[in-house]
């Protein structure tokens with residue numbers, strides 16, 4: 723089966739990591755906008771930081787509703803939402819039970835930036851895939867950092 727993958731511009735990658743580091747010790751969240759490449763692979767071309775509106779931002783995230791709407795509106799038509807990013811300041815880059823219950827199934831990718839060692843962030847990308855009827859599973863996907 724074709725392995726799910728996504729590309730991210732190096733500059734966008736850096737902005738994503740910087741935002742996650744700045745938000746410490748709270749979880750950071752943000753959006754990746756981009757387009758599909760000729761080969762049908764999503765490419766993240768822009769990172770938009772979004773405030774974390776969770777009641778307990780040390781251990782969870784919730785995209786600030788107004789900022790979310792504003793970002794989606796600003797991208798309107800020109801670029802698509804290709805990923806949602808959040809950080810785990812203390813834990814590994816794998817979805818928590820809360821993440822699994824709340825992440826949007828329709829978003830092409832979910833990125834988790836682990837800052838257990840802030841000098842060496844660990845980043846993993848995931849996507850939901852339909853496994854059986856009505857059953858979605860979250861699977862790791864590969865990403866490539868590109869220069870353009």
Ligand SMILES: [Zn+2]
Nearest residue numbers: 808817818821
């Ligand atoms: Zn999480």
